[in-house]
Amino acid sequence: MIKLKVFGQLTDIIESEEIVLESSSLDDLKKELIRSYPILEKYSYQFSVNHEIVFENKHLNPEDEIAILPPFAGG
Protein backbone atom coordinates (compact mmCIF):
# COMPACT_ATOMS: atom_id res chain seq x y z
CA MET A 1 0.00 0.00 0.00
CA ILE A 2 1.25 3.45 -0.91
CA LYS A 3 0.25 6.73 0.70
CA LEU A 4 -0.06 9.61 -1.75
CA LYS A 5 0.09 13.17 -0.46
CA VAL A 6 -2.15 15.56 -2.38
CA PHE A 7 -1.55 19.29 -2.78
CA GLY A 8 -3.02 22.48 -4.19
CA GLN A 9 -6.14 22.40 -6.32
CA LEU A 10 -6.01 18.61 -6.42
CA THR A 11 -7.15 18.51 -2.77
CA ASP A 12 -10.49 19.86 -4.02
CA ILE A 13 -10.63 17.27 -6.82
CA ILE A 14 -9.59 14.26 -4.75
CA GLU A 15 -11.27 15.69 -1.60
CA SER A 16 -8.40 14.70 0.61
CA GLU A 17 -4.82 15.65 1.49
CA GLU A 18 -3.71 12.03 1.54
CA ILE A 19 -5.04 8.85 -0.06
CA VAL A 20 -3.94 5.21 0.00
CA LEU A 21 -3.34 3.26 -3.19
CA GLU A 22 -2.29 -0.29 -3.94
CA SER A 23 0.25 0.45 -6.66
CA SER A 24 3.86 -0.71 -6.50
CA SER A 25 5.17 1.45 -9.31
CA LEU A 26 4.69 5.03 -10.41
CA ASP A 27 3.10 3.98 -13.72
CA ASP A 28 0.62 1.74 -11.86
CA LEU A 29 -0.11 4.55 -9.43
CA LYS A 30 -0.92 6.92 -12.31
CA LYS A 31 -3.30 4.38 -13.85
CA GLU A 32 -4.97 3.64 -10.53
CA LEU A 33 -5.46 7.37 -9.90
CA ILE A 34 -7.09 7.99 -13.28
CA ARG A 35 -9.37 4.98 -12.75
CA SER A 36 -10.49 6.37 -9.40
CA TYR A 37 -10.58 10.04 -10.47
CA PRO A 38 -11.07 10.24 -14.27
CA ILE A 39 -11.44 14.04 -14.05
CA LEU A 40 -7.68 14.21 -13.34
CA GLU A 41 -7.10 13.81 -17.08
CA LYS A 42 -8.07 17.49 -17.43
CA TYR A 43 -5.42 18.68 -14.97
CA SER A 44 -1.65 19.13 -15.07
CA TYR A 45 0.49 17.65 -12.33
CA GLN A 46 3.74 15.86 -11.63
CA PHE A 47 4.89 13.38 -9.02
CA SER A 48 7.59 13.50 -6.40
CA VAL A 49 9.17 10.56 -4.59
CA ASN A 50 10.97 11.44 -1.38
CA HIS A 51 10.92 15.15 -2.26
CA GLU A 52 12.41 14.72 -5.76
CA ILE A 53 10.37 15.21 -8.93
CA VAL A 54 10.17 11.96 -10.88
CA PHE A 55 9.15 11.68 -14.53
CA GLU A 56 9.97 8.07 -15.40
CA ASN A 57 8.53 4.91 -14.01
CA LYS A 58 9.93 3.88 -10.67
CA HIS A 59 9.34 1.07 -8.22
CA LEU A 60 7.64 2.37 -5.07
CA ASN A 61 8.34 1.10 -1.57
CA PRO A 62 5.81 1.43 1.27
CA GLU A 63 8.20 3.75 3.13
CA ASP A 64 8.57 6.12 0.16
CA GLU A 65 6.91 9.52 0.43
CA ILE A 66 4.94 10.08 -2.79
CA ALA A 67 3.16 13.30 -3.69
CA ILE A 68 1.06 14.57 -6.56
CA LEU A 69 1.91 18.19 -7.28
CA PRO A 70 -0.06 20.63 -9.44
CA PRO A 71 1.92 23.46 -11.12
CA PHE A 72 3.62 25.59 -8.47
CA ALA A 73 2.23 29.05 -7.76
CA GLY A 74 4.37 30.62 -5.06
CA GLY A 75 5.69 34.13 -4.93
Place this chain on the structure above:
Amino acid sequence: MKHLHQGPIPSSLIANLYEENLKSSTNGAHAIFLGQVRADKFSDHNVEAIDYSAYNEMAEKEIDKIINYFKETESLAELIIYHSIGIVKAGEVSLLVWLKNKHRKGSFDNLKKIVESVKFNVPIWKKELFKDGSHRWIDERK
Protein backbone atom coordinates in the same frame (compact mmCIF):
# COMPACT_ATOMS: atom_id res chain seq x y z
CA MET B 1 10.76 26.19 9.62
CA LYS B 2 13.68 28.02 8.08
CA HIS B 3 12.24 29.80 5.05
CA LEU B 4 8.49 29.26 5.39
CA HIS B 5 6.77 31.77 7.67
CA GLN B 6 3.31 31.16 9.13
CA GLY B 7 1.12 34.09 8.09
CA PRO B 8 2.21 37.45 6.67
CA ILE B 9 5.83 38.53 6.88
CA PRO B 10 5.82 41.26 9.52
CA SER B 11 7.65 44.57 9.34
CA SER B 12 9.53 43.57 12.52
CA LEU B 13 11.21 40.70 10.65
CA ILE B 14 12.29 43.09 7.92
CA ALA B 15 13.53 45.60 10.51
CA ASN B 16 15.55 42.86 12.25
CA LEU B 17 17.10 41.83 8.95
CA TYR B 18 17.97 45.48 8.33
CA GLU B 19 19.82 45.62 11.66
CA GLU B 20 21.61 42.30 11.09
CA ASN B 21 22.52 42.74 7.44
CA LEU B 22 23.98 46.21 7.79
CA LYS B 23 26.27 45.33 10.71
CA SER B 24 29.11 44.48 8.36
CA SER B 25 30.38 47.10 5.91
CA THR B 26 32.12 44.72 3.48
CA ASN B 27 29.11 44.64 1.15
CA GLY B 28 27.97 47.64 -0.80
CA ALA B 29 24.75 46.41 -2.36
CA HIS B 30 21.50 45.12 -0.90
CA ALA B 31 18.73 44.23 -3.35
CA ILE B 32 15.35 43.49 -1.78
CA PHE B 33 12.06 42.18 -3.18
CA LEU B 34 8.80 42.21 -1.26
CA GLY B 35 5.79 40.36 -2.69
CA GLN B 36 2.55 41.90 -1.49
CA VAL B 37 -0.90 40.36 -1.83
CA ARG B 38 -2.93 42.46 -4.26
CA ALA B 39 -6.60 43.25 -3.79
CA ASP B 40 -7.44 41.79 -7.21
CA LYS B 41 -10.94 41.46 -8.59
CA PHE B 42 -12.23 38.26 -10.20
CA SER B 43 -15.74 38.22 -11.68
CA ASP B 44 -17.04 40.92 -9.33
CA HIS B 45 -15.40 39.22 -6.36
CA ASN B 46 -12.74 41.13 -4.45
CA VAL B 47 -9.78 39.15 -3.20
CA GLU B 48 -9.72 39.47 0.58
CA ALA B 49 -6.74 37.23 1.19
CA ILE B 50 -4.59 34.46 -0.24
CA ASP B 51 -4.26 31.10 1.47
CA TYR B 52 -0.78 29.72 0.76
CA SER B 53 -0.15 26.01 1.15
CA ALA B 54 3.14 24.20 0.69
CA TYR B 55 4.74 20.77 0.65
CA ASN B 56 6.73 22.02 3.59
CA GLU B 57 9.73 19.70 3.70
CA MET B 58 10.23 19.81 -0.07
CA ALA B 59 9.70 23.60 -0.18
CA GLU B 60 12.39 24.15 2.48
CA LYS B 61 14.82 21.94 0.51
CA GLU B 62 14.09 23.71 -2.78
CA ILE B 63 14.61 27.16 -1.23
CA ASP B 64 17.92 25.89 0.24
CA LYS B 65 18.91 24.73 -3.25
CA ILE B 66 18.10 28.15 -4.73
CA ILE B 67 20.12 29.93 -2.06
CA ASN B 68 23.12 27.60 -2.43
CA TYR B 69 23.03 27.78 -6.23
CA PHE B 70 22.98 31.58 -6.43
CA LYS B 71 25.48 32.10 -3.62
CA GLU B 72 27.94 29.73 -5.32
CA THR B 73 27.47 30.61 -9.00
CA GLU B 74 27.00 34.37 -8.53
CA SER B 75 29.32 34.76 -5.52
CA LEU B 76 26.65 36.48 -3.49
CA ALA B 77 27.62 37.38 0.06
CA GLU B 78 24.22 36.40 1.43
CA LEU B 79 20.76 35.46 0.23
CA ILE B 80 17.74 35.37 2.50
CA ILE B 81 14.33 34.09 1.41
CA TYR B 82 11.09 33.97 3.41
CA HIS B 83 7.75 32.80 1.99
CA SER B 84 4.45 32.87 3.84
CA ILE B 85 2.21 29.87 4.36
CA GLY B 86 -1.34 30.16 5.63
CA ILE B 87 -3.55 33.17 5.21
CA VAL B 88 -2.13 36.51 4.09
CA LYS B 89 -4.59 39.38 3.66
CA ALA B 90 -4.61 41.81 0.74
CA GLY B 91 -1.95 44.43 1.43
CA GLU B 92 0.22 42.15 3.55
CA VAL B 93 3.60 40.73 2.48
CA SER B 94 3.99 37.07 1.53
CA LEU B 95 7.48 36.94 0.00
CA LEU B 96 10.80 38.49 1.02
CA VAL B 97 14.03 38.09 -0.92
CA TRP B 98 17.11 39.92 0.41
CA LEU B 99 20.33 39.70 -1.53
CA LYS B 100 23.69 41.00 -0.30
CA ASN B 101 26.52 41.60 -2.72
CA LYS B 102 29.85 43.35 -2.69
CA HIS B 103 28.90 45.53 -5.66
CA ARG B 104 25.64 46.51 -7.33
CA LYS B 105 26.70 44.80 -10.59
CA GLY B 106 24.56 41.71 -11.04
CA SER B 107 22.38 42.49 -8.02
CA PHE B 108 19.27 43.54 -9.93
CA ASP B 109 19.46 40.72 -12.51
CA ASN B 110 20.08 38.11 -9.82
CA LEU B 111 17.20 39.36 -7.70
CA LYS B 112 14.84 38.92 -10.65
CA LYS B 113 16.16 35.42 -11.39
CA ILE B 114 15.85 34.40 -7.73
CA VAL B 115 12.23 35.58 -7.48
CA GLU B 116 11.42 33.68 -10.68
CA SER B 117 13.18 30.59 -9.29
CA VAL B 118 11.01 30.70 -6.18
CA LYS B 119 7.86 30.90 -8.32
CA PHE B 120 8.95 28.10 -10.63
CA ASN B 121 10.75 25.62 -8.38
CA VAL B 122 9.21 25.75 -4.91
CA PRO B 123 6.12 23.59 -4.18
CA ILE B 124 3.83 26.34 -2.91
CA TRP B 125 0.25 26.92 -4.05
CA LYS B 126 -2.18 29.75 -3.52
CA LYS B 127 -5.90 30.17 -3.48
CA GLU B 128 -7.69 33.50 -3.51
CA LEU B 129 -10.29 33.88 -0.77
CA PHE B 130 -13.39 35.97 -1.51
CA LYS B 131 -15.81 37.71 0.83
CA ASP B 132 -18.66 35.29 0.12
CA GLY B 133 -16.55 32.38 1.35
CA SER B 134 -15.72 31.06 -2.11
CA HIS B 135 -12.17 30.58 -3.36
CA ARG B 136 -10.21 30.22 -6.58
CA TRP B 137 -6.93 28.36 -7.05
CA ILE B 138 -4.31 30.37 -8.92
CA ASP B 139 -2.68 28.84 -11.97
CA GLU B 140 0.40 30.94 -12.70
CA ARG B 141 0.53 29.62 -16.25
CA LYS B 142 -2.64 31.55 -17.12
